[in-house]
Amino acid sequence: MKTLKILLVIFLTAVFPYGCMVGPKYAKPEQPQADSFRYNHQPADTTKSVTTIKWSSIFNDDVLIGLIEKGIQNNYDLKIAIARLEQVQANLGMAKADLFPVFQYSGQVNSAETFMQPSSVFANISWELDFWGKYRHQTKALQNELLASDEARKVVLSNIVSTIATSYFELRDFDNQLEITIHTLETRQKAYDIINERFISGYVAELDKVQIEQQVAIAEANIPLIKRQITALENSISILVGQVPQPIPRGKTNSELLILTEFPTSVPSALLENRPDVKRQEYLYKAAFERIGVAQALRYPSFNIGALAGFASITVGDLFNDGSYTQNVGAGVAGPIFNFGKNKRRVEVNRQIAEEMKFNFQKTYLTAISEVENSLQNVAMFKEEWTARNRQVVAAQKNYDLSNARYYNGYVSYLEVLDAQRSLFEAQLSLSQLTQKQLSSMVQLYKALGGGWSF
Numbered sequence: 001m002k003t004l005k006i007l008l009v010i011f012l013t014a015v016f017p018y019g020c021m022v023g024p025k026y027a028k029p030e031q032p033q034a035d036s037f038r039y040n041h042q043p044a045d046t047t048k049s050v051t052t053i054k055w056s057s058i059f060n061d062d063v064l065i066g067l068i069e070k071g072i073q074n075n076y077d078l079k080i081a082i083a084r085l086e087q088v089q090a091n092l093g094m095a096k097a098d099l100f101p102v103f104q105y106s107g108q109v110n111s112a113e114t115f116m117q118p119s120s121v122f123a124n125i126s127w128e129l130d131f132w133g134k135y136r137h138q139t140k141a142l143q144n145e146l147l148a149s150d151e152a153r154k155v156v157l158s159n160i161v162s163t164i165a166t167s168y169f170e171l172r173d174f175d176n177q178l179e180i181t182i183h184t185l186e187t188r189q190k191a192y193d194i195i196n197e198r199f200i201s202g203y204v205a206e207l208d209k210v211q212i213e214q215q216v217a218i219a220e221a222n223i224p225l226i227k228r229q230i231t232a233l234e235n236s237i238s239i240l241v242g243q244v245p246q247p248i249p250r251g252k253t254n255s256e257l258l259i260l261t262e263f264p265t266s267v268p269s270a271l272l273e274n275r276p277d278v279k280r281q282e283y284l285y286k287a288a289f290e291r292i293g294v295a296q297a298l299r300y301p302s303f304n305i306g307a308l309a310g311f312a313s314i315t316v317g318d319l320f321n322d323g324s325y326t327q328n329v330g331a332g333v334a335g336p337i338f339n340f341g342k343n344k345r346r347v348e349v350n351r352q353i354a355e356e357m358k359f360n361f362q363k364t365y366l367t368a369i370s371e372v373e374n375s376l377q378n379v380a381m382f383k384e385e386w387t388a389r390n391r392q393v394v395a396a397q398k399n400y401d402l403s404n405a406r407y408y409n410g411y412v413s414y415l416e417v418l419d420a421q422r423s424l425f426e427a428q429l430s431l432s433q434l435t436q437k438q439l440s441s442m443v444q445l446y447k448a449l450g451g452g453w454s455f
Helices: 002-018 062-074 076-097 134-200 206-240 268-274 276-297 342-408 414-448
Strands: 102-108 119-129 302-313 325-334
Touching: 062 076, 062 134, 076 134, 134 206, 134 276, 134 414, 206 414, 268 276, 268 342, 276 342, 342 414
Parallel strands: none
Antiparallel strands: 102 119, 119 302, 302 325
16 A cells, blocks of 8 residues: 555656646737838848947947946946846745745654643655646746846946946036136136226227126136036936045046947847847746736646655654654645636736736837937937037137137227127037037947947
8 A cells, every 4th residue: 555655656746747737828929020220321230239349349438438347336226136136036946946845844742641742753745736837837937037137137237337428428528618618718808808908098998898797707607507517417427336426537538539430230120139128028028928827727726745754652752663653645636616706817917917018018129119210310410410510610710710800900899709709609518518419329329229238
């Protein structure tokens, strides 16, 4: 009889874990396809990917690269993402453990022989067989959640690199604006000194003096404004790199910085393989899909086997005698009969959660294509705009020089000089801002295409 029980346990152990798996089979949802991006002026290459270009190779500023590396090491958002990744990994290990038997021990010693429970020492094994695939579906769901968490880490990493880079470009832009403003203030102050002396000598009207004095005040007021913006941006970058707010080191100016001007742009469908946010949503959809199988498995009976071996005796002194030894092997089944549709509704809830995840996946993919389109357009248009703005600065400088000469030779009023000076100042600031936007647009394009942000 004991041999028969042992054979039964071996048979159930070998067969039941590989029983049928209930639940639907995963199929990748269809996505709207496009042969190429609208604003891509070079032919798509399906053999190349922007993921092969390492982020550090697109910048030529060691200070900026150092800030990004520091951010990757210290940024708290990234640390949070890594902690979540390790949490899901631990949950996956727990789920995998459910596929195997549970081994336990127990013991009890009583001094009184009349006590209801005898003294005992037992070892036992219990195992719920995964006949319907409940634990296997749950394991697959957590495996996909683990992959989704890793992609979420990459999303955070991508945001850290791109945000530090664009913030650094903005910081260097403010530095340049401050330099332009200080130079403009010095120019206006010199003009004010000359005109003030001429006013005192009676060569010019008080109106000229008041006008240039007003322009000096305007330039002076812009300096503390820009300095406040610099401080606020330095504090933001400090948080990104995980340090207390402090001055940020400077490297090259924006005009000296160079970024790769061309990235390989393959067909839009390649974003499914490149973009970590798109891949994350697909993994979350897969995880939700597997949980439909878990819910369906709960509608069927569960099979359990157990075995127990040990010693039990009323007298403590006789506990480990041969006559006190006992063992048992058993099998059981348990399942729902009628629960007013609760299990059926559980399946439907998980089915709709999976449907929601599918729509999120499809929406994220369309958003990714839109971001690439916008980035391609921005790169092209900022380049054209920068060329025009640069011509404007050259012309505005020449106009100011000519107007200044005409004024001191008595041909025009100082109002014309002021107008030319304002135009030059505004054109220089616009060109500075556009240089920053041009650099930032290249970073955003690299990010939108799913650039290789990992080391």
